[in-house]
Amino acid sequence: MGLTGADAPAGAGADARGEHAGTVAAPLPAHRAPWEEQVLGDPRLLGDIAFAIGGPFHMMYPPRVVENIRGFQRVFTDTGVSGAVYYGKKANKSACVARACATADAGIDVSSTGELGAALRQGVRGVDLMVTGPEKSDELHWLAARHGCLIAVDSLGELKRLAALDIPVRILLRVLPAASASRFGMPADELDQAVTAAAEYPAISLHGFSFHLSGYDPIPRAELAVQLLDRLRAARAQGHPATTLSIGGGFGVDYVRAEHWSAFREQASRRWFHSGKAFASYYPYSFPAAGPAMLAAVLDHGDLARQLRQTGTTLAVEPGRALLDRAGSTVFRVQGHKTRHEHGQPYRVLTVDGSSLSLSEQWFDSEYLPDPVLWPTGPGTPTPTVVGAATCLESDMLSWRRIPLPRAGETGDLLIYPNTAGYQMDSNESPFHELPIPPKVVLSPAPGDRYRWALDHS
Numbered sequence: 447m448g449l450t451g452a453d454a455p456a457g458a459g460a461d462a463r464g465e466h467a468g469t470v471a472a473p474l475p476a477h478r479a480p481w482e483e484q485v486l487g488d489p490r491l492l493g494d495i496a497f498a499i500g501g502p503f504h505m506m507y508p509p510r511v512v513e514n515i516r517g518f519q520r521v522f523t524d525t526g527v528s529g530a531v532y533y534g535k536k537a538n539k540s541a542c543v544a545r546a547c548a549t550a551d552a553g554i555d556v557s558s559t560g561e562l563g564a565a566l567r568q569g570v571r572g573v574d575l576m577v578t579g580p581e582k583s584d585e586l587h588w589l590a591a592r593h594g595c596l597i598a599v600d601s602l603g604e605l606k607r608l609a610a611l612d613i614p615v616r617i618l619l620r621v622l623p624a625a626s627a628s629r630f631g632m633p634a635d636e637l638d639q640a641v642t643a644a645a646e647y648p649a650i651s652l653h654g655f656s657f658h659l660s661g662y663d664p665i666p667r668a669e670l671a672v673q674l675l676d677r678l679r680a681a682r683a684q685g686h687p688a689t690t691l692s693i694g695g696g697f698g699v700d701y702v703r704a705e706h707w708s709a710f711r712e713q714a715s716r717r718w719f720h721s722g723k724a725f726a727s728y729y730p731y732s733f734p735a736a737g738p739a740m741l742a743a744v745l746d747h748g749d750l751a752r753q754l755r756q757t758g759t760t761l762a763v764e765p766g767r768a769l770l771d772r773a774g775s776t777v778f779r780v781q782g783h784k785t786r787h788e789h790g791q792p793y794r795v796l797t798v799d800g801s802s803l804s805l806s807e808q809w810f811d812s813e814y815l816p817d818p819v820l821w822p823t824g825p826g827t828p829t830p831t832v833v834g835a836a837t838c839l840e841s842d843m844l845s846w847r848r849i850p851l852p853r854a855g856e857t858g859d860l861l862i863y864p865n866t867a868g869y870q871m872d873s874n875e876s877p878f879h880e881l882p883i884p885p886k887v888v889l890s891p892a893p894g895d896r897y898r899w900a901l902d903h904s
């Protein structure tokens with residue numbers, strides 16, 4: 447369904463047909479969790495928070511993170527596979543997410559001393575931390591070893607440096623998949639050498655292997671896991687306590703309905719975008735077997751689940767984005783608006799009080815596509831709208847796409863970008879232009895069927 451011909455909204459103009467057809471993008475409304483429905487429906491809450499903060503802010507709802515963790519844990523329980531969930535921490539810095547992991551018995555995958563300290567501060571114990579990253583610093587090795595973390599070793603050189611600390615440590619060896627161009631991990635011959643070397647270092651205890659694949663396909667993950675079971679058996683035969691296989695992250699998130707996504711994919715053109723902007727690729731915003739369902743698909747492929755059970759192997763997963771699904775949104779205030787034309791058709795340019803640095807997809811040669819919500823919600827004239835930042839960079843746009851908002855945005859309205867907790871809100875933020883970094887507001891259920899809010903404390 448496109449917004450041309452009979453489907454054109456009134457705001458696109460009656461002659462958004464024929465030669466002027468197609469300057470307004472198809473809608474991509476995001477799925478909403480119940481907490482978001484209630485927050486958007488509350489006549490006061492969002493306006494009150496915006497007034498108190500006085501600038502853009504992120505909202506987080508940690509109970510949703512707990513639910514997402516439980517979804518993964520349930521797949522392990524249902525399949526009888528021993529499993530461990532480690533939250534890929536780089537996807538969101540909030541203390542409330544680390545706290546949710548601690549309360550839900552999930553571990554955290556960290557890659558810096560900052561992330562390690564932040565996880566410990568929220569009550570995730572050292573034994574529940576996985577430490578990944580290439581050629582980790584001596585300081586990170588030291589802290590990880592002292593706290594009893596599981597360390598994913600990336601190279602032979604790193605193994606040697608870690609062994610030289612002479613502190614007993616549990617390690618995994620990071621695997622470079624065959625035919626992969628990744629800069630991480632070790633190819634087969636180096637893995638052989640590392641397994642042998644590990645046996646010679648008294649402080650090193652080899653607990654297994656890990657990998658992290660790009661893309662979101664369950665099949666290559668299942669296939670590589672099956673191959674690595676042979677390596678695990680061989681390592682055990684060499685006397686290592688090799689019982690763990692980590693298949694990394696990359697569990698997809700379902701942001702929008704499949705029919706909306708296919709309409710976008712079939713019809714999208716430069717004419718939908720401010721200044722004729724074009725993007726080469728997008729995140730797969732419709733992902734029907736998302737998160738835990740994708741883990742189920744991995745386990746279901748071949749007889750991976752049976753082999754894991756038979757060999758007493760623990761399967762570790764490191765989901766980042768998938769644990770944050772529908773756990774947060776980002777709120778901007780409209781500072782002003784102007785009108786531009788494309789093929790004679792008017793559209794609105796809203797300027798909001800923040801920057802696309804709080805919407806990271808915009809910095810990866812792509813666009814964050816789930817439609818923002820204009821608040822307060824209410825009737826009006828549907829209006830094609832693009833969204834710019836309060837900075838002096840031509841390229842600093844939060845939405846290049848002419849989104850069919852249900853009414854014209856006015857100064858003082860709020861614009862809520864949905865489902866931003868996974869990688870969007872805080873991975874690229876900087877005090878560019880000396881604009882303050884948006885604070886995170888944590889919502890919690892309160893008596894009287896409402897929500898209260900507090901600032902995230904890290």
Ligand SMILES: *Cc1c(COP(=O)(O)O)cnc(C)c1O
Nearest residue numbers: 534658695696697764765766767
């Ligand atoms: C980034 C990363 C993850 C998390 O990836 P998601 O796509 O957010 O699930 C997990 N493990 C490793 C090693 C990573 O680098």
